[in-house]
Amino acid sequence: MEGIIARRVIPSDNSCLFNAVGYVMDHDKTKAPELRQVIAATVASDPAKYSQAFLGKINEEYCAWILDSEKWGGAIELAILADYYEREIAAYDIQTTRCDLYGQDRKYAERVMLIYDGLHYDALVMSPFEGAPEEFDQTIFAVQKDRTIGAVESLALNFARDQQRKRSxxxxxxxxxxxxxxxxxxxxxxxxxxxxxxxxxxxxxxxx
Known part of the structure; x- marks a missing residue:
């Protein structure tokens, strides 16, 4: 496996989580409106699971709230999107270098990666070399028998640690x-x- 881990910057427009997911899943940084619809439909379809206690809001209120392009996403939305795409989503937190893995209990065969700086989500990709065009990005990785993505996992963690050292x-x-x-x-x-x-x-x- 040749290449480097790179951070693909997603615009800071309150929809960075959705557009970062859109990029790693579909190479598309403009999927936020569509993915907000997916989340609202999922939540509306299962009010027992997505209760006020779970969401912190009444189900209908939450659905209207998440469709607002000014509102930010977080853990609830990442868990829903992992199930929607049937892929694990690994979110690396720069400040703590913790990796939160969504969808892992479903034993999905593939994983994508995001990086989070405390306010903003960007995409993490495998690029063949420094400065390579984005069309060469690998964003989807096979989950192996040990439930890791092999060497890519340690490279991603090292990247997060490096960003932490730089206080990014x-x-x-x-x-x-x-x-x-x-x-x-x-x-x-x-x-x-x-x-x-x-x-x-x-x-x-x-x-x-």
Whole structure:
């Protein structure tokens, strides 16, 4: 196996999770509207499984919420998309270098990889060489008998560790943000959420 692990940057438009999944599954960075529909349909079809306790919202409310292009996805959405595509989704967290694996209990035969910096998801791919065009990216990897993807797995973990060393992540407990609407400064995700709930402002920029 020749090549390097590369991070394919997905636009920061609140749909990065969906477009990152679209890229690793279908080489398409514009699938967010379609994948939001898939998630809403899945959740609506099984209100017993996708209850208020599970979603943190009433089922119908959640379905309307996830269809809003301004809303972010997370673990619930990744688990649903792993089942939709019948492939494992590995999400590497740069700050902790932890890998969260979705769909592993289903024993799917293939896996794709994402990388998460605390706020944003990008795609992780195998590229034949530094600077190779994206059409050469390998994004789907066979899961072996030991439930790993072989050497690619250690390369991906090393890549996440390297990003951590470079501090290529956002510490969401302690990062500083400025509200783009009223210019007030907040610290951490908790304060940002509280400010957003109080004012309806959701346009934050990180600053140091």
């Amino acid at each position: 992540f956002t510490d969401t407990a302690n990062f500083t943000l400025r509200c783009g609407v009223c210019q007030i400064g907040v610290v951490g995700q908790k304060e940002a959420v509280e400010h957003a709930q109080a004012t309806g402002h959701v346009n934050f920029q990180e600053y140091r």
